[in-house]
Structures are given as C-alpha cells and as structure tokens.
Amino acid sequence: MLTTLTDYRLWALPRNYVKIADAMIQEILDSGAVFEDIADAPVEYVESRGDLDVIFHELRGTKGCNVQACYDPYIDPPAIFVHLSGNTGRDNFSVLHELAHHQQRVGDAWADVTEDITDRAFIKELREKVANSFASRLLLHEDLIDSAFGSGPVTAAGVRWLFDNSAASMQACLYRSLELEGNRVVMQADSDGRLFFSAANSDELFPPHKDKTQEEIARSFDRLQASADGSLVVRGGYGIQHLSGKSYTNVVLDMVLCDGCVLVIATKGRSEQFAFSDDGEYYQGSVCHDSFLIKDSPGRCSTCNEPKCSKCKSCGCPDKQPPPCTRCFMLLSVNDVRAGLTAHEYC
Ligand SMILES: [Zn+2]
Ligand SMILES: [Zn+2]
Ligand SMILES: [Zn+2]
Ligand SMILES: [Zn+2]
Structure with missing residues (x-):
C-alpha cells in the first residue's frame, strides 16, 4: 500500500501520513513490543527499551517540534527530553512524538517512503505530521x-x-x-x-x-x-x-x-437544506476559498447544488477541483491553474 502513491506530495494529506505512522508502529510491534504496554504507559515503555533515555528537563529548547519535547540522537544512548507540562496526557503524547523521531532515524518504514524526496521543507513538515499521527494512534487505538x-x-x-x-x-x-x-x-x-x-x-x-x-x-x-x-x-x-x-x-x-x-x-x-437569505449571507467557495455574497453567485451547480463562486465560478464538485499547491498543499485556485502555476504565487 505504501508504494501506490507515486506523487510524494499526496503524503501530506492526513489519511496518507497515517499510513506511514501505522507502518512505523508495526515495525516496533514486529520487534517484540506489546501495543498495550506502549499505549498505557509510554514513558515506562521507552525506558524499558534500553536504547533510549527519557529525561525530564526544564531548560532545554525543543528544536522545532510542535510538542514540548525534543529528541537528541547524538548522545549515547539517544535521549528524549521532555518539559513536564503538568498534564500527563500531553506528556505522554510528547514522549511518543519523540519516539517517532527515533523510529524515523533507525527504522526502515520512514526511510522507504522518503528516500527519493529532496524537498527538505516538505520532509520537515511531513516528519512532524507523521510523529503526531504516530503518537495519537498509539494513545488512541x-x-x-x-x-x-x-x-x-x-x-x-x-x-x-x-x-x-x-x-x-x-x-x-x-x-x-x-x-x-x-x-x-x-x-x-x-x-x-x-x-x-x-x-x-x-x-x-x-x-x-x-x-x-x-x-x-x-x-x-x-x-x-x-x-x-x-x-x-x-x-x-x-x-x-x-x-x-x-x-x-x-x-x-x-x-x-x-x-x-x-x-x-x-x-x-447540506446546502440544499440550508436557507440562505439573498441579502448578506456569505458563502465560501470550495475551490479558491474566497467568500462571496450568495446574491453575487452566478448560480448553483446542477450537480452539487453549491452556489458557484462569484470570483472563480467554481463549485465543490470533486472532479473540478484543481491540484494542491506544492508548497502549502492547499488547493490552487482555478486562476492559478489557468496561469500554469503549481504553487501559490506568494506562498
Ligand atoms: Zn517533532
Ligand atoms: Zn458542483
Ligand atoms: Zn472561487
Ligand atoms: Zn500555497
């Protein structure tokens, strides 16, 4: 399943990076870990591995992670530093997020997916998203x-x-x-x-x-x-x-x-059940995300019944949707596509 997506940008969509996270979790289970042991007591599990320390720390920076923790692979053994937040759920999440970074370093699943990708900004973003997904899928099985x-x-x-x-x-x-x-x-x-x-x-x-x-x-x-x-x-x-x-x-x-x-x-x-007043009700175009007044719409789509956007004239029908921006992964506007752009101009 991991190899069916040839366009790597598609990995940035939530239901796809979940697959990478699942492959990384499977890798850990294949090496003998028990799912419930990890899910119920993440700190104890990591400490029991023997190849990784957990250090609760007040002062260390978090190096770009979006959780209050960081992973240092350059000490022996590698260590996860956690800022205690006073919230056990959050600390558990942080520890598992950093365990994912360790697994991204030592395991094959992550390397298999990312070895051909040269876009460093993309990799960085994906690494964080996958780490969040990894943590949440363990805690919330x-x-x-x-x-x-x-x-x-x-x-x-x-x-x-x-x-x-x-x-x-x-x-x-x-x-x-x-x-x-x-x-x-x-x-x-x-x-x-x-x-x-x-x-x-x-x-x-x-x-x-x-x-x-x-x-x-x-x-x-x-x-x-x-x-x-x-x-x-x-x-x-x-x-x-x-x-x-x-x-x-x-x-x-x-x-x-x-x-x-x-x-x-x-x-x-469901827009067919939603009564818009013609004076002043805003609607947001599905394609360019521009908001417009319903009365300014050129009309509703006969397929999806959405008011067509006053600016790009598009509705939300899936086959009419343009591809995502290669930088921010939000959909491009129809005008961007017409102009031959693959990324937003000011993105
Ligand atoms: Zn991180
Ligand atoms: Zn439509
Ligand atoms: Zn629009
Ligand atoms: Zn963009």
Missing part, C-alpha cells in the same frame, strides 16, 4: 475509537468520551478525530469563544485562525451549560468566522462541554 464512535459519525460527545477514557490530551483526541472518515473542522475554545486550537482534515472546510474569537461558541455557552448532557448542535448561526472578517455559515456545529472547555466538531451543512 482502534478499540477506543470503536467505543467512542461505533459505526456512527464522529461526534463531539465521542471525542469527549475518548478524552475521558484514554491517556491522551484533548488536542490529541481532536487530532485523532481528523483521521477518521468524513471531512471536519475541530476546535477547542473557552466560554468566550476564544480558540486554543483549530484544525481541519480537508479543503472542504477551512479552520479559523486561532486569534479569531468564535461568536457562535460564545453565545452558545449558556445553552450548553443548561443542557442535560452538556451538548448542543447549532446549524448555521454565525458559522465559522475567519480573521478576514468573513464567515462560512453553511455548517453544523456539534458542541460539548469538556473539562471546562468547549469542543466543537464542525461539518459542512
């Missing part, structure tokens, strides 16, 4: 995922269950939910709608910038608290608000209270 979601859709209540029943941090649970079937934006916010975290697993929905307060979350907070099970589903409303000042309102926001925060799973609404 398939049995837990089954218990949380069964065969149903990915819900905010399911993510909360994962958090309550695993050794993983809330963000790891949200990351893990991005690897599951279906397209979504995940967010973690406080009661005022200020974001701690937001991410997406497709180009269908854009995650808001962390600095953009989400009014729909803020105004829903009282209703969330008043609800019997701390959960609420909102269709449309303020939608997902972006730093540009524009909003994408064709969404379903599935929210739960969890550990003092609001967890949100946002999915695209």
